[in-house]
Amino acid sequence: MSYIQLEHISFEYPNQTLALDEVNLNIDKGQKVAVVGENGSGKSSLFLCLCGIHHAQTGRYILDGEEQKCKRKDRNKLFRKVGYVFQDPEVQLFASTVEKDISFGAINAGMKGEALQACMDEVMEMTQTHDLRKKPPHQLSYGQKKRVAIAGVLACKPEVLLLDEPFAWLDNQQKKNTIQVLDHLHEQNKTIIISTHDINFAYEWADKLVVMKEGRVLATGHPQGLLDNEDLLEKAGLEMPLILKLTKKLDLDIRPNTMEEFLRV
Numbered sequence: 001m002s003y004i005q006l007e008h009i010s011f012e013y014p015n016q017t018l019a020l021d022e023v024n025l026n027i028d029k030g031q032k033v034a035v036v037g038e039n040g041s042g043k044s045s046l047f048l049c050l051c052g053i054h055h056a057q058t059g060r061y062i063l064d065g066e067e068q069k070c071k072r073k074d075r076n077k078l079f080r081k082v083g084y085v086f087q088d089p090e091v092q093l094f095a096s097t098v099e100k101d102i103s104f105g106a107i108n109a110g111m112k113g114e115a116l117q118a119c120m121d122e123v124m125e126m127t128q129t130h131d132l133r134k135k136p137p138h139q140l141s142y143g144q145k146k147r148v149a150i151a152g153v154l155a156c157k158p159e160v161l162l163l164d165e166p167f168a169w170l171d172n173q174q175k176k177n178t179i180q181v182l183d184h185l186h187e188q189n190k191t192i193i194i195s196t197h198d199i200n201f202a203y204e205w206a207d208k209l210v211v212m213k214e215g216r217v218l219a220t221g222h223p224q225g226l227l228d229n230e231d232l233l234e235k236a237g238l239e240m241p242l243i244l245k246l247t248k249k250l251d252l253d254i255r256p257n258t259m260e261e262f263l264r265v
């Protein structure tokens with residue numbers, strides 16, 4: 001049995017927009033998953049259902065062997081297990097200082113004293129938010145807000161991390177730093193699910209790709225296999241990753257995983 005199982009999940013907003021339409025999905029513990037698809041294909045709605053903010057009207061959501069129900073106590077447990085970093089950090093940040101914002105969820109979950117301090121030091125170091133800790137979040141740049149939002153979720157030590165467009169507004173250095181943070185979490189066997197429009201990143205980073213269109217899962221599998229399929233790319237409105245374009249153009253038989261590997265060929 002997979003760690004996360006979605007069976008025929010459908011979710012409709014109150015205005016009757018069907019955002020998820022019979023979604024079936026299996027994700028193993030410790031997997032690095034990239035969810036890709038055009039604007040409005042249902043990526044954020046999927047994340048909102050996975051973390052318990054939305055509850056699907058039909059279908060079954062099973063996490064770690066337990067079916068997730070809409071009851072308050074089940075949802076509180078789900079909130080602790082699955083951390084969601086919103087696409088827009090402004091939706092997430094609310095406290096008067098960065099430090100208070102980052103620690104809010106952890107304190108709510110019962111962390112205190114030395115354990116809290118150690119956790120804060122660790123996540124602020126990881127996300128390079130230490131120097132910002134006394135500032136009010138509204139005075140930060142968007143990229144800084146994004147890092148604070150990630151830090152706040154990490155402080156709660158979730159088993160599953162959902163990141164909606166984590167690199168939006170980040171400069172190149174901060175993007176690299178965030179990828180390092182993700183690699184570190186992967187080493188701790190956390191399950192990481194990212195939604196992204198960066199197909200080159202998805203190709204290099206993910207060990208599972210989920211391709212969405214109009215609320216449906218069009219395909220799942222290893223990025224190397226899926227992103228080579230021109231019919232699928234056209235149907236999903238996706239670009240072929242640069243590495244695959246180059247290997248095709250040069251008529252190479254190999255399929256390097258990363259640009260570094262490609263350059264060594």
Ligand SMILES: Nc1ncnc2c1ncn2[C@@H]1O[C@H](COP(=O)(O)OP(=O)(O)OP(=O)(O)O)[C@@H](O)[C@H]1O
Binds near residue numbers: 013015017038
């Ligand atoms: N709060 C809402 N109320 C009604 N409809 C919504 C709401 N949020 C999203 N939708 C609709 O649900 C569908 C899926 O949207 P969703 O935000 O999940 O897509 P997405 O793949 O995350 O898009 P993007 O790449 O632009 O972030 C779209 O048709 C969208 O217009």
